[in-house]
Amino acid sequence: MAGDDAAPTRADEAALFAEFKRTRDRRLRNELVERHMGLAAHVARRFGRRGPTADDLRQVAFLALVKAVDRFDPERNVAFSTFAGRTIEGEIKRHFRDHTWTVRVPRSAKETHLLIRRATDELTQKLGRSPTVPQLAEHLGLAMDEVIEGLAAGSAYTTTSLDAPTGNASEGSRQIGEEDAEFGHVVDLDMVEELMRRLPPREQEIVRLRFYDELSQSEIAERVGISQMHVSRLLRRSFEQMRQQVESP
Amino acid sequence: MRQTPAVSSDQSPDQVVALGFPPSSRFLSAARLVATSLGADAGLTVDDLDDLRLGVNELVTTLVETADGSSRIALEYVTEDSSITVSGRVEGATHELEPDELTVRILGAVADHYELGPSSFVLTKLSTLREQS
Numbered sequence: 234m235a236g237d238d239a240a241p242t243r244a245d246e247a248a249l250f251a252e253f254k255r256t257r258d259r260r261l262r263n264e265l266v267e268r269h270m271g272l273a274a275h276v277a278r279r280f281g282r283r284g285p286t287a288d289d290l291r292q293v294a295f296l297a298l299v300k301a302v303d304r305f306d307p308e309r310n311v312a313f314s315t316f317a318g319r320t321i322e323g324e325i326k327r328h329f330r331d332h333t334w335t336v337r338v339p340r341s342a343k344e345t346h347l348l349i350r351r352a353t354d355e356l357t358q359k360l361g362r363s364p365t366v367p368q369l370a371e372h373l374g375l376a377m378d379e380v381i382e383g384l385a386a387g388s389a390y391t392t393t394s395l396d397a398p399t400g401n402a403s404e405g406s407r408q409i410g411e412e413d414a415e416f417g418h419v420v421d422l423d424m425v426e427e428l429m430r431r432l433p434p435r436e437q438e439i440v441r442l443r444f445y446d447e448l449s450q451s452e453i454a455e456r457v458g459i460s461q462m463h464v465s466r467l468l469r470r471s472f473e474q475m476r477q478q479v480e481s482p
Numbered sequence: 483m484r485q486t487p488a489v490s491s492d493q494s495p496d497q498v499v500a501l502g503f504p505p506s507s508r509f510l511s512a513a514r515l516v517a518t519s520l521g522a523d524a525g526l527t528v529d530d531l532d533d534l535r536l537g538v539n540e541l542v543t544t545l546v547e548t549a550d551g552s553s554r555i556a557l558e559y560v561t562e563d564s565s566i567t568v569s570g571r572v573e574g575a576t577h578e579l580e581p582d583e584l585t586v587r588i589l590g591a592v593a594d595h596y597e598l599g600p601s602s603f604v605l606t607k608l609s610t611l612r613e614q615s
Contacts, residue, residue, distance in 0.1 A: 353528045362610060363529035366522035381522050384531060385515045425587050443591045449610065450529045465532055472536070475584055 243312070250307035265302045266295075272314055273298040276321040290325060297324035345383030348373060350462035354454075357461050363451045428475040436471040439464060499559040505549030505572070513542045513557060517568060524561040525609045533592035534607045538568055540585045541596070541603045545570050548577045548601055564612035565594075568605045575601035 246268075253261045277287070277294035301317035352373050356364035364372070370380045425444075429437055439457060442448045450468070454461040501516055503509040517538045521531050545555050553574035560567045578600045581589075589596050595606040 349528075363527035365525055365527050365609075365611070366531070369528065377522065381515075381519045384522075384528065385511070385518050385535075425583050428584065444587050447591065450532060461529070469536075472584075472588060479582065479584060 246313060247307050250305060250313065253302070254307060262299075262302055266299055269298055269302070269313070269317060270295070272317055273321055276318055277325065280325050290328070293325055293328045294321045297321040300324070342382060342386035345375070345379060346386035349380060349383040350460075350465070354460045354462055357451050357454070363449065363461065424479070425475070428478050431478060432471050432474065436467055436474075439467050440471050440475075443468060497560050497562065499561075501557045501559070503555050505546045505551070505553055505555055507543065507546055509555070510539060510542055510546075513538055516557075516559060517566070520559045520561050521566045521607065524566045525564045525611060526566065526607060527610050530607055530610055534566065534568075534605075537589055537592045537596065537605050537607065540581075540588050541568075541570060541598075541605055544579050544581050544585060544598075545572050545601075545603070548572050548575055548579050550574075550576055564609040566607055568607075569603065571599075571602035577601075579603070 249261065249265055252258070253265060273294040274291060277290040280290055297320050298317055301313075301320040304320070305313055305316055307313075349369060352369055353364060356368060356372055360368075366377055366380050366384075369375070370377045373380070375383075429440055429444075432440060435457070439453055442453045442456060448456065450464045451461050454464045457464070459467075499516065499520060501513060503512065514535045517534050518531050521534045526534065542555065542557070549555060549572045553572050553576070555570065556573055557568060557570045560569075579598055579602075581598060589605070592607075593605050594608045595604075597604045
């Protein structure tokens, strides 16, 4: 590392940066970049075994070096190598945060649930069928456990939309051990048809397609022209509404 | 339909996950979470997992209603290649399972196979991928 930066003296370097600041000459910028390529490679190597290929990291570091040259102010009392090192390191960390699972802000179960449902729709379109959990995990850059927890963040039934503001007892905030709101069966006569007729027309159609035509959620989504996430939500809501009607006719 | 369903006693122990809890709806989410995790492991798709969770919810709710305070709910999850079977029973049941018509409809829509006994059930869900291959 030191060998790359040792050749030009600090005075030479300051003069070059001063000229570049004045002229913004691309040839000069390229020269400054080339002089510090070793610094970029050195910083990239420090992160080189953390997931993405070393080539990817060198590319990120190189682009960060170009940014550092563009932004560097020689009138400030900071060595370019210090400024560039921090800039390159920041870009690499940002790259990790955006592209890998190693550095990532934790999401709430509700956020993950919504992310998963949207990704399910995307992958269903792409694959022509509902995706598996490993496929979702790979698509979203999440661990399998996170996908499972995100799926489980929606209950069997959900009265409140997961898109609704928090504060109600939505499933996204439900904890294991809380009383399930949908609990409570009542023995009844064959009144399913009657219960279905009390649903809004679109929900009626969806429940009929599920009960009688035995279509999957993805197939219903395609038939009705809405997303699989929406079908899933409408089915759960319809089942709960029917259950409530049984209990409070 | 009312005979005691065959449970998973013939399965290798390393394929069986057991969950036991008091007869309370507080534990429904635990039952669903385990089903989701093991079903994902068995290769079920997201649609399949949604169905599985609905089915487990219906059946475990029915078991809880059948149980009294001194009994316990015992669930067994058995995964095989591209399928999961969940069996459940009430230990010390004093009443018979009485699923309502809505439960039967929902189970018919979401399960590939299910059986109900006096105080037990078995539900099987296959991966859509297996059905397509």
